[in-house]
Amino acid sequence: MSPCGRKLGVVAVAWFIPGGGHLLLKRPGRGAIILGCVAAMFLLGLMMRGALFNPMGGDLLTTVIYYGGWLGNAMSGVFYFLTRAVGYAQEDVAGHVHDYGTKFLVAAGLLNVLGMVDAYEIATGQKD
Numbered sequence: 001m002s003p004c005g006r007k008l009g010v011v012a013v014a015w016f017i018p019g020g021g022h023l024l025l026k027r028p029g030r031g032a033i034i035l036g037c038v039a040a041m042f043l044l045g046l047m048m049r050g051a052l053f054n055p056m057g058g059d060l061l062t063t064v065i066y067y068g069g070w071l072g073n074a075m076s077g078v079f080y081f082l083t084r085a086v087g088y089a090q091e092d093v094a095g096h097v098h099d100y101g102t103k104f105l106v107a108a109g110l111l112n113v114l115g116m117v118d119a120y121e122i123a124t125g126q127k128d
Helices: 003-016 020-024 028-047 060-074 078-085 096-123
Strands: none
Touching: 003 020, 003 096, 020 028, 020 096, 028 078, 028 096, 060 096
């Protein structure tokens, strides 16, 4: 596999399986920490009955919020797809706990993006 293909493969695995890119790079400790943190944030968001975003158009603010939230959810990789596959469809309701749960679900995806960037930097030799 070419060096460019290897880097993209590491990033793709790191996206789909949080911490998986680090396992490919022989960094199991970092991979386990990332997997545990993303899984914990995603599961806490589900337990708080947070809502998953669906892409929705409309005015500019609505479009940015819903597409951005959906992208943040999708960055959780396998957790997002498993949640969708089992039919989780919590309504977006008013309340502090539900709102925090929704934010936790998005934050789990954003945390996984940081793991993807870290795996990419290790794969390119920019970081040890």
